[in-house]
C-alpha cells in the first residue's frame with residue numbers, strides 16, 4: 001500500500017528558497033525545513049537569510065544562508081547550476097510601485113519588471129535547466145491574486161504577476177516530459193514588510209481584511225502549507241496551476257451582501 005504518511009515528507013531533499021530573509025520566503029524556508037528538507041536560504045539581504053537559517057538550525061532543521069541577487073543573471077545561473085542536488089526551488093522576491101499607470105515613469109516600470117518578471121524568469125529557467133538534467137524537481141514561483149484581479153494603482157505589478165503565472169504554465173508544459181513540475185502560488189493579503197505601507201493606513205488595512213471571505217489578513221506561515229504541498233509528493237500530479245491562498249478574496253465579489 002502507498003505510504004500516505006510520507007506524502008509531505010521532504011527528508012533528503014534540497015530546497016533553494018530565494019527571498020528567504022523575510023515574509024513569505026522566510027515562512028516557505030521554515031515550512032520546508034520542518035518537513036525535512038535541507039534549505040538554502042537565499043536573499044539579497046544576507047543578514048536576514050542568516051537569521052532565518054539560524055532559526056531553522058535551532059529548531060532542529062538543516063539550513064544555510066547564501067547571498068543571492070535575482071537581478072544578476074550571470075550569478076543566478078552560476079549559483080543554481082552549482083547545486084547538483086536541487087529538488088525544490090521557491091522564488092519570492094518582488095516589489096510594488098502603487099501609482100496610477102498614467103503617473104508611472106519608465107524607470108519605475110523597469111524596476112518592477114526587472115525584479116518581478118525578469119528576475120523570476122532568470123531564477124525559474126536556471127532551476128529548470130538544472131532539474132531537467134536531473135529528470136525531477138518542483139519549481140514554485142510566487143505570483144499574487146493580482147495575476148487575475150486588479151485595482152487602481154496595481155497595473156505594472158499585476159502585469160508582472162500575470163506574466164509570472166503564464167511563464168510558469170509554459171515552463172510546466174515544457175518540462176513535464178522531463179519530470180519537473182512548475183506551479184505558481186497566488187497569495188491574498190499577507191502581513192509582511194512588503195505590505196507595511198498598507199498596514200500603516202488603518203482604513204486601507206481594514207478594507208482589505210473585509211474583502212476576503214475570511215475577513216482578515218493572512219500571517220506569513222499560512223503560505224507555507226501550499227509550498228510544502230507543491231514541493232512534496234503530495235503535489236506529484238500538480239503542475240501548471242495557480243494555487244490561490246487568498247482567504248476567498250477572488251471567489252467572492254464582496255462589494256455588496258444582499259439582505260437574505
Ligand SMILES: NC(=O)c1ccc[n+]([C@@H]2O[C@H](COP(=O)([O-])OP(=O)(O)OC[C@H]3O[C@@H](n4cnc5c(N)ncnc54)[C@H](O)[C@@H]3O)[C@@H](O)[C@H]2O)c1
Pocket residue numbers: 018019020021022023024025042043044045048068069070071091092093094095115119142143144145186187188189190191192193194195
Ligand atoms: N505580502 C503580501 O500581501 C503578498 C500578496 C500577494 C503576493 N505576494 C508575493 O509574495 C512574494 C513575497 O512577498 P513578501 O510579502 O514576503 O515580501 P518581502 O518584501 O517581505 O520579502 C521579499 C524578500 O525578497 C528579498 N529580495 C528583494 N530583492 C531581491 C533580489 N534582487 N534578490 C534576492 N532577494 C531579494 C528581500 O530582501 C526580502 O527578504 C512576492 O512575490 C509578492 O509579490 C505578497
